[in-house]
Amino acid sequence: MVEKLTWDYVYGCDPVPQQTSEFNKLHEYYEALNEGRLMTTKCDACGQVLWPPRTVCPECMSGRLSWTQLPDEGEIIVFTVQESGAFPGFTLPLIFAYLQFGPVRFIGKIIGAEPEELAPGKKVRLQPEKQEDGRILPAFRLI
Amino acid sequence: MPRRVAVVAAGTSRKWGIFPGTYRDLISEAGKATFDSNPRIKPADIEGFILASVFPERSVFQSHVATLAAETVGVKPLKLFQRVENMCGSGTIAIRTAYMAIASGLADVVMVIGAEKMHTPQPVETYLSMLGGVDREYEGSLGVTAPAQFALAAQSHMQKYGTTQEQMSLVSVKNHTHAANNPYAHFPKACTLEEVLNARPVTTPFTILDCSPITDGAAGMILMSEDKAWEYTDKPVFILGTGQAASGFNYANVPSDLGDWTMLQKAAQDAYRMAGVTAEDIDVAEVHDCFSISEIIITEELGFAAKGEGGSFIADGRSDYGGDVVINPRGGLLGCGHPLGATGVAQGVELFRQLRGEAGVRQVEDARMGLGHNLSGVSEHHVLIYGRGDL
Incomplete structure (x- = not known):
């Protein structure tokens, strides 16, 4: 259990992303996570699938973007098992992997897996994690 | 034609680690050390002032830090003043910015200070700042x-090139051994290969000794146009070339495999071309070993080792005294610590001392040309090439 003072400090600083329409034009990304779908934006003008999601396409400066769903299955490119130095409130070990999901790749958090089960090439699927205050963050589990 | 630019004074705060004082105190120490290194220069001679500092808003609740720092070291900058923040590479970028200001004729005399207070009464603050x-x-x-x-990045390099954990650990052994000869280093103590391999695991493949520590520290440097420089010192050290390249902030947008730092290759090629030299001309290099793997990849992208052979380059002793090029004689980030904004400036301080033959027990024999490298992420790199005044 994290000391209350430490937790109050972290919570006050609020490092978790804003996820509502009031503060984030890309709130639909989080709404989709709540429904178990991994979405990102695709540029209607040049067709580029972008990560992270955008409001303006950095390739062609078009402001016309649509939501597109990434494939259900992604693949581990490389991974690391973090055994110390974790942020307060995170349970060790933490596993982070560089994941390929269709046309995009990014760092994802792997949950519910033993380190020895992991290997490059293993397939993963979205399993979002709800925060105590109701906000949601992406995480992935082995298939 | 841009004007030639020289470094004429350089110094660091006395002891890096957990600094028993305020942000101002830290800046004062680095400022004094810099002026003490060349008593002919007074604060009133300084026309421009640049501060490299990454997160004082969080660590000491203070923004607007460039003029705070200038006032602290007695400088009234009548031609330019600014802060540089681009995470871990801020120090080198500050020197590069001073170079641009002087080369363009905007100012003749510019002081650079890098300062970071990372230890705070609320320890979790450092984690928040770093994320x-x-x-x-x-x-x-x-x-x-x-x-x-x-x-x-380490996993990618191991997978693609067969680099081993042992080879990475040898970087830590070398740099901690060098740090033992550096009085200001956070950890001035040599360590063995077994100690690195058996240290507390952090995140595979790194143990705690593969990671640069959280450190308070500061460093300073004064740069001048060539004609001014000769008035203030007989041993100016010139900036001969520089390069910088970035592509990809989020890991999603890194343009290559994580173990191939193409942006460093680009920045280095530009710096070599500008200086009219190649990797073989470099005698001493201060590079950004934030983690042990970093130095292995850096030696490849800088052209000291062939691509994929950075592991055997360290294992064969080619980056140590007596080898092809001495890398990180001051002890690197692994041994000295990594006070973000200060690191690049401190690398420059070491190269200044090495090229003037004033590095004491750390002296690289007949060092004529030096290279400084800082990074702000795997895909953001900053390179400076320094040369002795008599070249």
């Missing part, structure tokens, strides 16, 4: 900080 140093919305909030990012 703000990666993509906070899409990476940091998941718990990702620098160790995990660079561990993924």
